[in-house]
Amino acid sequence: MFFIPGIAITLLTFPGVIVHELAHQLFCRWFKVPVFKVVYFQPKNPAGYVLHEVPQHKWQTIMISVGPFFINTILGALIAMPAALPVFRFNNGNFGDYLLIYLGVSIAMHAFPSTGDAQSIIKALKEQSTPWWVRIIGWPVVGLIYVGSLGSFFWLDLIYGMAIAAGIPNLILWLMR
């Protein structure tokens, strides 16, 4: 395992950071939560963030935190899908196809919520007023976020991005065959 500074990865995959923050913002908008500041990308840690009000319902906190997981995954898969077969299956991809794969992988690999997102959820879960069912869902989500964060040391985020970009079209083919 070779070491590449995180900031280099972030710079290289900046489209994913932008989409990640945009996903937080869109979830805030859908839940009518006021947003005070959005940094879509900056070349330092954190590479992006959304400053918003604490939502009225705790489950909304979870949804806003994990929103990028769904948006980045779906968008990454959609973007890479037309290019995945020429690049990964037929070995005849053109420049546009490789560009789409780069975008798809970049976006999908930033699907995992950050530990900062997890801390927002933890804070909400620790409050007395949080319903039991939100805690049941929330704690495993927090656990998964930390597992994902730990996995990023072993390129789990990149592996996930590649799997989404290359795997889904091939899975569709396999299911349809």
Next chain:
Amino acid sequence: MHELNTNDAVAQPNVCLKCGNPDIVKDVPNPLCAECRTAAIKFPIPLWVKLFGAGILLLVIFSLINLPQSLALGLNLERGIAAEQQHKFVTAQRYFAQAVKLDSDNTEANEHLMIASYYNYNMTGFLQSAKRIADKTLDEGELLDRVNALANKFSYYFPSDSFSVIEQQYASADDVPDSVYISYIKKNDDNLYAETMFASSLSDRKDYHRCDSICHIILNTDGENFAALNLLGSDKRFENQPDSAIWYCDQMIYMNNELSVARCLKARALLRMKRYDEAMQLVMDCKKTDSTDAYTLATLALVYHCEHDAAKRDAVLNNAERKYNDSANAEIFRYVHDVINNKEPL
């Protein structure tokens, strides 16, 4: 990528944080007037982010135009590979041909089409695919190894230059004297084509014993040789050894379980053993794979003949002859008429 909340704010003023309006919305964490709250909910997305999104969307739309063709190509390839793994090479060839139609330069589709064509004994198809990828760089791996192995065997089915010179001296391969064959094979013992032609000539003259010997010599070099297995599957039946004939047919069916000629040859051996139902089942399966195959229809006529169903026999035979009786199939139909007229054994 941190998400920050403002509920950590130390002091909560009684006026709107943004505009100072004292008419703030109650029971919410941050003091904002209704107007500023709505504006914050609809926090504007900057133009450059919108342009960035539009750029990606445009790229996706352009790529989506090619997606149906890519999916169709991928599906035909996957379905062909699945059929190939089950040794269903007629089905596989159909899918690979479709894939090549969609992208004639696709090396993987052409390589698979070569394999399927070979196992369907379709050497013209094999050659056509080989020509399409002749100047292409092929990925090293198991697929290329298989193609190369079959390409080496390909020569077994075509005359060498030296044998062509001999063949041209006679009207047909059957007219080449045995002594010429023997002399040539002694000098060129690796020339399977010459051995095959000699074996075929002996079979035509009903010299089954010598034909079988040569076929076994061929099989010692190429255990998958269709021509030799085909001759043995046929000869053994005429030698009244239908069990043995079935064994050779099964060798071919193992390699390609959709090969009509092998299944029909087996059906004919079954007819010899009076196992009519099994023969009928086999022929019907063949017809399902390819209802235009003259050998299948001729065999079906033979099954009806054995079942003493003259009406169906004649209907199938007349229909098949009307549609498919060309120079290539004339011998097939002639044999059926000879069996019906007791000129030839089954």
